[in-house]
Amino acid sequence: MLQKPKTFTTDRLDSRREFLAKIGKGALLASLGVFGAGCEAADRGLLSRGLLPIVLVDAQEAGLPKPDMLVHSESPFNGEFAPHLLSDDVTPTERHFVRNNSGVPERAVTKDLRGWKLVIDGEVHNELALSMEDLLRFPQVTMEVVLECAGNGRSLFSPEVSGTPWQRGAVACSEWTGVRLRDVLQAAGLKPSATYTGNYGEDLSNDGSEPFSRGIPIEKAMDEHTLIALKMNGEVLPAAHGFPARLIVSGWIGSAMQKWLNRIWVRDQVHDSEKMSGYSYRIPAYPIAPGDKPPVEDMQIATAWQVKSLITLPQPHLELNKDTLIKVRGHAWAGENRIDKVVVSTDFGIQWQETQLISPSNRYAWYHWETELTLANRGYYEIWARAYDDTGAAQPFNQPWNPKGYLGNVIHRVPISIGA
Numbered sequence: 472m473l474q475k476p477k478t479f480t481t482d483r484l485d486s487r488r489e490f491l492a493k494i495g496k497g498a499l500l501a502s503l504g505v506f507g508a509g510c511e512a513a514d515r516g517l518l519s520r521g522l523l524p525i526v527l528v529d530a531q532e533a534g535l536p537k538p539d540m541l542v543h544s545e546s547p548f549n550g551e552f553a554p555h556l557l558s559d560d561v562t563p564t565e566r567h568f569v570r571n572n573s574g575v576p577e578r579a580v581t582k583d584l585r586g587w588k589l590v591i592d593g594e595v596h597n598e599l600a601l602s603m604e605d606l607l608r609f610p611q612v613t614m615e616v617v618l619e620c621a622g623n624g625r626s627l628f629s630p631e632v633s634g635t636p637w638q639r640g641a642v643a644c645s646e647w648t649g650v651r652l653r654d655v656l657q658a659a660g661l662k663p664s665a666t667y668t669g670n671y672g673e674d675l676s677n678d679g680s681e682p683f684s685r686g687i688p689i690e691k692a693m694d695e696h697t698l699i700a701l702k703m704n705g706e707v708l709p710a711a712h713g714f715p716a717r718l719i720v721s722g723w724i725g726s727a728m729q730k731w732l733n734r735i736w737v738r739d740q741v742h743d744s745e746k747m748s749g750y751s752y753r754i755p756a757y758p759i760a761p762g763d764k765p766p767v768e769d770m771q772i773a774t775a776w777q778v779k780s781l782i783t784l785p786q787p788h789l790e791l792n793k794d795t796l797i798k799v800r801g802h803a804w805a806g807e808n809r810i811d812k813v814v815v816s817t818d819f820g821i822q823w824q825e826t827q828l829i830s831p832s833n834r835y836a837w838y839h840w841e842t843e844l845t846l847a848n849r850g851y852y853e854i855w856a857r858a859y860d861d862t863g864a865a866q867p868f869n870q871p872w873n874p875k876g877y878l879g880n881v882i883h884r885v886p887i888s889i890g891a
């Protein structure tokens with residue numbers, strides 16, 4: 472049975488209504504610390520119990536959609552970019568996909584930090600409620616990290632699976648700055664029973680459903696590349712990307728990277744929220760026939776991404792001339808592994824040409840690759856790219872199937888034509 476987290480919506484709404492009725496607005500403001508000192512205890516208690524009103528705003532208020540975005544849904548907002556728009560080595564914020572399970576908290580738009588705390592509780596010796604100033608006192612680190620939705624490539628699954636029909640653009644590699652989660656967990660003092668985190672954000676849904684919450688094993692939480700990010704590409708986090716704080720869990724699927732983070736519940740067991748259970752963010756423990764649904768006990772939690780590449784140049788359906796140099800480039804990444812090589816083919820995978828691989832600025836950023844081709848005959852061609860990682864794994868020619876369309880990494884094919 473799931474122990475009721477303090478931020479459960481039904482609980483929160485009922486208590487908040489009762490609470491407001493009892494004390495009225497003055498006390499509420501006082502509890503926010505607006506009227507000065509002496510409210511710290513009340514503040515901390517109320518916030519960690521989610522008793523303060525959290526307002527979710529719609530996509531427009533959060534500056535969405537971004538220009539040139541392919542929008543899959545407005546509410547909750549989900550949008551991506553075509554691969555040829557993702558050619559930057561470091562993805563600019565205006566080209567980073569957005570994946571929301573619910574609304575954007577109003578605070579993320581107003582940038583009002585009053586009443587915001589990051590609570591660390593559960594299997595720790597000292598429960599913490601950290602303000603932004605507290606977090607800024609920890610050493611700040613910066614790294615480029617690939618962030619990719621587990622469902623990226625879902626539209627390439629056959630038979631079709633339900634969920635946002637991401638094409639190839641629910642991936643980006645921006646620069647993230649913040650505090651190592653490990654430093655914060657060490658400050659809280661992990662008990663030997665600490666096993667897993669349960670991560671919570673402020674984007675609580677209003678319909679009484681369980682909030683979006685996922686977790687990571689303590690070993691991954693203690694990895695030096697797991698961050699509580701406070702900045703993206705040098706600026707405070709944009710509303711859509713989790714202001715004031717989000718997790719960056721390098722190499723792992725995007726859903727592990729909780730946005731609008733306000734609580735890390737250190738648990739003595741694997742986090743068993745709804746989004747950690749059933750078929751959510753879980754994949755079969757063994758290969759299954761396309762369309763099959765294995766029993767739920769054969770599903771395991773999806774963690775790291777697998778080897779993958781993206782062609783960002785040329786743009787699909789371009790018409791080019793024969794015997795001219797065609798520049799081909801893109802990115803490659805491999806979850807927790809390293810990229811070994813990227814090869815390209817223009818004859819449906821019969822012959823392959825190795826590309827020049829450019830190492831990333833730091834571990835967990837994506838690699839870049841480039842090459843030049845010439846085609847001597849007119850006609851229809853596809854440029855295929857295939858990445859290999861340092862374990863010998865490579866991208867498949869056909870997409871292996873799973874019930875929710877996760878971790879799709881089938882090789883990318885870009886059609887072009889060569890004129891007469």
Ligand SMILES: Nc1nc2c(c(=O)[nH]1)N[C@H]1C(S)=C(S)[C@@H](COP(=O)(O)O)O[C@H]1N2
Nearest residue numbers: 568569570571572620672725726728729730
């Ligand atoms: N609080 C919260 N965190 C969240 C989500 C969410 O809906 N709510 N979506 C997750 C998923 S599924 C992904 S892929 C990434 C997307 O991050 P981005 O919108 O910054 O690209 O955020 C993750 N963190």
Ligand SMILES: [Mo]
Nearest residue numbers: 620621725726
């Ligand atoms: Mo995701």
